[in-house]
Amino acid sequence: MAIATKPASGFRDFLPEDMRRRDYVFGIVEKVFKKYGFDKIDTPSVERLSTLLGKYGDEGDQLLFRILNRGDKLSKALDNEPGEGNLSETGLRYDLTVPLARVFAKYRSDLPPIFKRYQIAPVWRADRPQRGRYREFYQCDVDIVGSDSRLVEVEVVSALTEILNTLKFENFRVHVNHRELLKVMIESAGISSAQESTTLVALDKLDKIGIDGVKKELINRGLNDQQIDKLIGLSENLPDDNREKVNTLIERTSNIDRSKTVGEELLLILDLAENTVAGETLFFDPFLARGLSYYTGAIFEIRSDDFPGSLGGGGRYDELIGMFMKESVPACGFSLGLERIILLLEERGADFGEDAGPDVLVSVFSDELAGESLKVATEIRELGLKVDVYPGSGKFKKQFKYANTRKIKKVVVLAPDEVENGTISIKDMATTDQVTFSRAAYLDELKKLLA
RNA sequence: GUGGCUGUAGUUCAGUUGGUUAGAAUACUGGCUUGUGAUGCCGGGGGUCGCGGGUUCGAGUCCCGUCAGCCACCCCA
Numbered sequence: 001m002a003i004a005t006k007p008a009s010g011f012r013d014f015l016p017e018d019m020r021r022r023d024y025v026f027g028i029v030e031k032v033f034k035k036y037g038f039d040k041i042d043t044p045s046v047e048r049l050s051t052l053l054g055k056y057g058d059e060g061d062q063l064l065f066r067i068l069n070r071g072d073k074l075s076k077a078l079d080n081e082p083g084e085g086n087l088s089e090t091g092l093r094y095d096l097t098v099p100l101a102r103v104f105a106k107y108r109s110d111l112p113p114i115f116k117r118y119q120i121a122p123v124w125r126a127d128r129p130q131r132g133r134y135r136e137f138y139q140c141d142v143d144i145v146g147s148d149s150r151l152v153e154v155e156v157v158s159a160l161t162e163i164l165n166t167l168k169f170e171n172f173r174v175h176v177n178h179r180e181l182l183k184v185m186i187e188s189a190g191i192s193s194a195q196e197s198t199t200l201v202a203l204d205k206l207d208k209i210g211i212d213g214v215k216k217e218l219i220n221r222g223l224n225d226q227q228i229d230k231l232i233g234l235s236e237n238l239p240d241d242n243r244e245k246v247n248t249l250i251e252r253t254s255n256i257d258r259s260k261t262v263g264e265e266l267l268l269i270l271d272l273a274e275n276t277v278a279g280e281t282l283f284f285d286p287f288l289a290r291g292l293s294y295y296t297g298a299i300f301e302i303r304s305d306d307f308p309g310s311l312g313g314g315g316r317y318d319e320l321i322g323m324f325m326k327e328s329v330p331a332c333g334f335s336l337g338l339e340r341i342i343l344l345l346e347e348r349g350a351d352f353g354e355d356a357g358p359d360v361l362v363s364v365f366s367d368e369l370a371g372e373s374l375k376v377a378t379e380i381r382e383l384g385l386k387v388d389v390y391p392g393s394g395k396f397k398k399q400f401k402y403a404n405t406r407k408i409k410k411v412v413v414l415a416p417d418e419v420e421n422g423t424i425s426i427k428d429m430a431t432t433d434q435v436t437f438s439r440a441a442y443l444d445e446l447k448k449l450l451a
Numbered sequence: 452g453u454g455g456c457u458g459u460a461g462u463u464c465a466g467u468u469g470g471u472u473a474g475a476a477u478a479c480u481g482g483c484u485u486g487u488g489a490u491g492c493c494g495g496g497g498g499u500c501g502c503g504g505g506u507u508c509g510a511g512u513c514c515c516g517u518c519a520g521c522c523a524c525c526c527c528a
Contacts, residue, residue: 059525127526127527340528404489
């Protein structure tokens with residue numbers, strides 16, 4: 001048997017048709033990010049493990065692709081006691097936010113005091129592949145570093161809403177919540193901080209498994225009935241309107257001091273968002289939790305009924321950059337799951353713009369006439385058209401077939417007859433019509449393709 | 452990491468209660484057509500039926516193991 005040609009599990013090849021769609025989508029993303037005043041950066045795919053570890057929570061650490069040491073370092077490790085600590089020092093980046101934090105900490109003096117950046121690049125996770133879940137996938141990240149204003153949250157959500165609107169991606173919401181509000185709710189229900197994270201995980205599933213499912217889960221996780229009833233009680237019979245919902249929760253958790261200030265932060269975000277496209281898409285979801293441990297304030301997640309997971313997520317992470325420098329710097333950002341959005345757009349039969357293949361194929365009758373074909377191709381290229389010269393020579397049958405597979409609309413025919421008479425024939429692949437022009441006039445005919 | 456389903460030409464799939472040399476469509480390729488594709492007709496190459504073991508006179512088919520893929524969970528984009 002030959003060597004396996006499938007890419008490694010969770011990795012993908014992108015053929016020309018795939019790339020066309022991806023370029024179309026990435027192009028829109030980039031245009032909108034620029035429109036919102038973000039600058040582009042790039043960072044290495046490989047980071048030190050010391051940079052990566054401890055930022056994403058235990059689950060995240062498990063999913064890091066680590067790079068095995070080589071040479072002496074590896075032999076020494078194997079000779080002594082091989083373990084997590086000495087077998088690997090670097091790994092593939094898990095997201096684009098932690099590298100940004102590192103970069104900002106290192107180059108702060110070279111960067112504007114408030115740094116707005118975007119980055120579109122692949123990240124890697126050693127996850128089990130599934131529909132819309134890959135081990136290598138692109139993230140489109142926007143972040144604003146150095147500002148503590150709620151305006152930042154709104155700008156970021158507004159940018160990604162505009163991207164999805166431009167892509168005509170429908171049927172989505174941006175769920176919003178606040179890490180502190182979750183803590184307030186848990187405290188208010190008399191649940192200890194030790195049980196906080198496990199409680200959050202259960203709560204996050206509310207829309208999937210329902211209230212009864214969450215209750216069961218919480219019992220399994222060791223909460224008592226009183227705590228559960230209080231916690232569930234907070235969420236029952238909430239009004240539909242975002243603001244009223246926040247206000248109701250502030251009232252219900254009034255036994256905790258911070259309740260009001262946290263709630264007001266959410267209200268401010270909702271109010272500011274009304275001045276942007278984000279106003280239409282924000283949906284306050286008091287049970288949105290998000291696993292990444294670096295979030296400290298508002299958190300966001302794009303959801304759609306057509307996909308079980310998240311289509312993008314983000315939030316405020318005011319302490320992350322401080323892990324790379326002495327001072328803490330506030331920051332907030334969002335990562336768009338373009339892979340999943342492309343997947344859904346494909347499933348919905350979306351339009352990805354025009355096919356951008358060559359406009360013209362110049363056929364090659366024989367090796368003797370190859371030079372003549374190249375000369376003609378050069379002339380046509382000077383018009384600004386995309387021109388393919390048949391890579392070889394021989395049967396026209398083959399060459400026309402080739403034009404079809406490449407979806408080329410016009411074929412320039414240049415055989416001994418044409419050369420002798422000083423003419424050029426142009427065949428239209430759709431209508432099968434073939435018309436002969438003088439060498440002076442054929443370019444005018446092809447110019448029509450430019451329009 | 453846990454559970455379920457599925458593995459047959461490059462691709463999509465047939466293949467009967469286990470029975471001779473494993474089929475179709477499509478793609479590729481040659482001819483009908485030595486200057487013309489997509490439609491037609493005739494031909495050609497391409498498979499150790501995922502891999503290993505077992506049951507049997509006989510296994511693509513049944514059993515066990517293993518690997519891979521898909522789906523669900525966990526988590527996430």
